[in-house]
Amino acid sequence: MSLEPPIDTEFEGTGRSARKRRAILEAATTSFLSNGYLGTSMDEIAALAHVSKQTVYKHFADKERLFVEIVTGTVNEISDPVYDEVLNLADSGDIEADLGDLARRLLEGVMQPRLLALRRLVIGEASRFPALGQTFYERGPGRTIGALAAAFERLASRGLLRLDDAELAATHFNWLIMSAPLNRAMLLGSDEAPPVAELERGAAAAVRVFLAAYGND
């Protein structure tokens, strides 16, 4: 008996079915971002992915499920690496430097053009399809703020932060970093990331405000 973990060909594999699945996801992302959620049909996605409509339905029960999969995939792809860094923050030896690094990484992640476009699409459809926004919120800001809160709790118990409510402090940190550029990008419709120097200045200023309120010195 092999002790190798089973290879999940459906999701990660290189087989024919996995290739088709990826082609469908790619085609669907293109369609959704160009034509909006309502303006995209399963027929169109099938044509663009060069598969039959039955194949699309074999992989994804309906358009909403397919969209949720795209949101989850995109948000995870961008936030997974940063998520680990957030958890590591709990053991920080130099909190000011590490918060600064983390702030820059969070900001770079959230300002990626594809994620900005997807966020705009999800917001535009949020009243009609709240499940889409719910998924985005939970996988995105909800998850980051949760991980930050856990790290801040631990930093407070190590005497490096001073706080009563770690969730609130995490919310402040998250939005101090990203609100200004994110809300500008949302409204102004620009997917071009701001210059690195500007992001760095913004991140440093956010950390300064955060530590003035929650630092322990």
Added chain:
Amino acid sequence: MSLEPPIDTEFEGTGRSARKRRAILEAATTSFLSNGYLGTSMDEIAALAHVSKQTVYKHFADKERLFVEIVTGTVNEISDPVYDEVLNLADSGDIEADLGDLARRLLEGVMQPRLLALRRLVIGEASRFPALGQTFYERGPGRTIGALAAAFERLASRGLLRLDDAELAATHFNWLIMSAPLNRAMLLGSDEAPPVAELERGAAAAVRVFLAAYGND
């Protein structure tokens, strides 16, 4: 010769033309919010307002101009009263109390259901129609942050705040207050304002963080 200012019946008056104009704006708001920007036609707006299509075009050159008018009207209606309060802040005798009042008022304004729905619509269309988002940004957050910066500058010169960059401090204040509930509402698609007690707690916490960073004591 009369010294009375001319009555602008076209915009504010009670004449037939002004009544029609208001009916068109109301019909257009309903259509845009229900069917999106692309899904709304001038024909439909004319029918809903019980006027001819020519009348619609007499008042508004095209759909984009009409939409910009709605955004401007809605944002101004909500932000005008708060705007005056922001300017008065410069003369504050009790900065902590006055910042707290202002934070609550800004938060209540930005969380009004019609403004939330309009913001979602504008964001959803921002890539296709950047002029819509530009208008929303300038009349909304841009204008508030500008007024806050002017007030903070004056408060700093009176020795009540400590800051190098009033625009940055204003940006921090604005987003500390509204980011968390606003971004939740955007993604979760809920137009129900959070309970007053929750808004008040959020506003108070934002002021606390702001004064820790920028207060002068």
